[in-house]
Every structure is written in C-alpha cells, then in structure tokens.
Amino acid sequence: MRLNVNGTAREVDAPGDMxxxxxxxxxxxxxxxxxxxxxxxxxxxxxxxDGQAVRSCVLPVSAVAGRMVTTIEGLSxxxxxxxQKAWVEADVVQCGYCxxxxxxxxxxxxxxxxxxSDDDIDLALAGNICRCGTYQRVREAVRKAAAQRRAER
Amino acid sequence: MSTIGLWLATDGWRWTIAAPxxxxxxxxxxxxxxxxxxxxxxxxxxSFEVVRAVLQSPRCVNCHPAGDAPxxxxxxxxxxxxxxxxxxGRGATGLACATxxxxxxxxxxxxxxxxxxxxxxxxxxxxxxxxxxxxxxxRMLCEQLKDPKRNGxxxxxxxxxxxxxxxxxxxGWSPGFGRKPVPIPHDQFVRAFETWAAAGAPCGxxxxxxxx
Numbered sequence: 001m002r003l004n005v006n007g008t009a010r011e012v013d014a015p016g017d018m019x020x021x022x023x024x025x026x027x028x029x030x031x032x033x034x035x036x037x038x039x040x041x042x043x044x045x046x047x048x049x050d051g052q053a054v055r056s057c058v059l060p061v062s063a064v065a066g067r068m069v070t071t072i073e074g075l076s077x078x079x080x081x082x083x084q085k086a087w088v089e090a091d092v093v094q095c096g097y098c099x100x101x102x103x104x105x106x107x108x109x110x111x112x113x114x115x116x117s118d119d120d121i122d123l124a125l126a127g128n129i130c131r132c133g134t135y136q137r138v139r140e141a142v143r144k145a146a147a148q149r150r151a152e153r
Numbered sequence: 154m155s156t157i158g159l160w161l162a163t164d165g166w167r168w169t170i171a172a173p174x175x176x177x178x179x180x181x182x183x184x185x186x187x188x189x190x191x192x193x194x195x196x197x198x199x200s201f202e203v204v205r206a207v208l209q210s211p212r213c214v215n216c217h218p219a220g221d222a223p224x225x226x227x228x229x230x231x232x233x234x235x236x237x238x239x240x241x242g243r244g245a246t247g248l249a250c251a252t253x254x255x256x257x258x259x260x261x262x263x264x265x266x267x268x269x270x271x272x273x274x275x276x277x278x279x280x281x282x283x284x285x286x287x288x289x290x291x292r293m294l295c296e297q298l299k300d301p302k303r304n305g306x307x308x309x310x311x312x313x314x315x316x317x318x319x320x321x322x323x324x325g326w327s328p329g330f331g332r333k334p335v336p337i338p339h340d341q342f343v344r345a346f347e348t349w350a351a352a353g354a355p356c357g358x359x360x361x362x363x364x365x
Binding site for chain 1: 233234235236237245246247248249251252253255256257259260262263264266267268
C-alpha cells in the first residue's frame with residue numbers, strides 16, 4: 001500500500017483494516033503520535049489528513065491511500081511551526097503525553113481560522129483531553145500561535 | 154437488527170394486517186377484498202406515522218437534535234467532547250465531524266462505541282434550517298418536513314429521493330457494530346413516504362390533550 005506521510009511517499013505492508021495510528025507508530029516508526037484511548041475519545045492520536053485534524057486510532061489505513069497524512073514529526077522540519085514555538089513560549093507541557101495531539105489540533109484550527117476567539121479555541125480542542133489540566137496554557141499558546149501566524153502573512 | 158429480525162418485523166406487520174382481513178372474509182363472504190396491503194397505502198396520514206417513527210428513531214434524531222449539540226447512543230445523550238453543529242452543520246472549525254467520523258463505518262473488529270462513518274461525510278443540518286426532529290409532535294414534524302423554507306429548499310420529489318437513496322439516510326439501517334438500526338425496514342419507510350407525498354403530504358389534526 002502506498003501512502004504519503006509528511007510529504008514522502010512510503011510503501012507500507014500492512015492489512016487494510018489496521019488503524020492508521022498503528023501504521024504510523026509500529027510500521028513507520030514515527031512515535032510522536034500517541035495512543036490514548038483507541039476510540040477517538042481523547043485526541044492523543046490526532047494527525048492531519050489533507051490538512052484536517054483526524055483521529056488516527058479509528059481510521060483504517062486503507063482509507064488514507066492517496067491522501068496526505070501529516071504527523072507531529074512533519075508539522076515543521078525544525079520545530080518552527082508557530083504552534084510549536086508558542087508551545088515553548090507558553091511552557092504548556094506538563095507530562096507531555098497529550099501534547100502532540102493538542103498541537104496538531106491547534107495547527108489545524110489556525111490554518112482554517114487565523115483569528116480564533118477563546119470560544120473557537122475551546123470548541124476546536126474540546127476533543128483533546130489533558131490529564132494534567134494544562135488547558136489554560138494551551139489556550140494561551142493557541143492565541144500566541146495565531147498572532148504569530150497572522151504576523152507572518 | 155439482524156436480517157432475521159427484519160424479516161420477523163415485516164412478517165409480524167403483515168400478520169397484523171392479514172389476520173383481521175381473514176376474519177372479515179370468513180364472517181362476510183361478500184365483503185370486497187381490501188384495496189391495499191397496508192395502512193401506509195390506505196391512509197396517507199397513517200403513512201406519515203410510519204415516516205415519523207423512522208425520523209424520530211435514535212439513528213435519525215441524534216443528528217436532528219433540538220439544540221446545536223448532536224446526540225449519541227440509543228439513549229440520545231448529548232455528544233461528548235462538546236461537539237457542536239458548527240457554521241455549516243459539519244462541526245466546529247478544528248473539530249469537524251470528519252475529525253472522528255470517517256467515510257465508512259470502522260471495521261467490526263474495532264468493537265463497540267467507535268465513531269460511525271458514511272461516504273458523504275457526517276453532518277447535521279446547517280444552522281439556517283436545523284430540521285429538528287427531536288420532541289416534535291406529528292403535525293409539527295409533518296409541517297416542517299414539507300416546508301421548503303425550513304427543509305433546505307427541498308421539493309417533495311427531492312425529499313423522496315433523499316430518503317430513498319442518500320447514503321446518510323441509508324446509514325440508519327447499517328449503523329455499524331453495536332448500534333440498533335432504524336426499527337422499520339427501509340423499503341417500508343420509502344413506500345410510506347411515497348404514499349404520503351403522492352396524497353399531497355397531508356398532516357394530521359393538531360394534537361389534543363386526549364391525543365397528544
């Protein structure tokens with residue numbers, strides 16, 4: 001099966017019903033994307049599919065053939081995406097487990113809405129659960145990232 | 154519902170009709186044969202009750218809720234993750250329905266409680282015409298359904314086409330592992346809808362205290 005992951009064509013030998021998350025982590029070795037609940041309840045496995053946030057734990061890999069998959073490793077080559085920079089500035093991370101999913105959801109949000117309100121941020125990231133309760137810093141970082149993205153344009 | 158279950162439901166419906174007819178023929182051999190095989194063909198208002206039973210089943214109501222939050226499960230609880238209708242009925246920006254709902258149901262091997270999917274993408278009616286099915290009495294549901302100002306500009310033929318073949322409607326009969334399908338067979342639903350439509354889409358009388 002031929003996939004496009006982080007801008008690179010990858011040939012994958014996996015059954016079509018294997019969840020994309022398993023392919024990303026166990027077949028391709030991209031372990032930045034996390035397994036949390038396995039049923040699209042927590043958001044830890046969030047990646048982008050054609051630029052939209054999706055939960056890779058419930059998506060059969062056969063469904064993404066011919067489409068563009070972006071994982072946390074592919075968001076930027078050097079951690080310079082506005083969301084990644086804002087995450088560092090706001091010191092968002094506590095344990096860090098949910099953060100790849102949070103960042104991917106935040107990046108998808110500001111790509112489609114460059115000026116999100118606090119309500120927009122809360123709605124977009126409501127499906128990303130943080131057991132450390134870093135939600136205030138997540139919101140602050142998304143605001144910073146959106147401002148930086150606007151300044152770059 | 155299994156195939157056998159559907160067969161039994163259909164069979165049970167036929168027996169409900171057939172038994173009184175048989176008794177009538179026995180008791181009055183000169184009585185004319187019934188003109189139609191079921192209530193949805195004989196009476197368009199009764200046919201609409203078949204339509205109503207489908208539209209107000211959990212598989213339909215959950216995405217035709219009274220508010221701007223979709224519902225989940227056979228108990229119709231409010232969707233988790235603070236999911237909202239969004240500006241186009243496809244969820245909030247950044248948390249679209251398609252974030253979790255793919256273009257097909259997940260494989261059954263994934264187990265229960267997985268987000269279902271459909272080829273035309275998961276969605277609610279847009280905010281301009283919410284098409285609320287939840288909590289409406291028969292007359293309110295009937296009036297709304299046939300009103301192009303409230304149904305997204307659909308004519309009656311377009312409505313028939315929608316219920317007969319829209320993948321999102323058909324999903325209600327193939328809802329994936331662990332979910333109950335719509336309790337009335339799809340072909341019976343479509344026949345009832347067509348009967349109601351062909352008769353000019355009449356609505357029943359306003360509800361009363363005795364007949365709410």
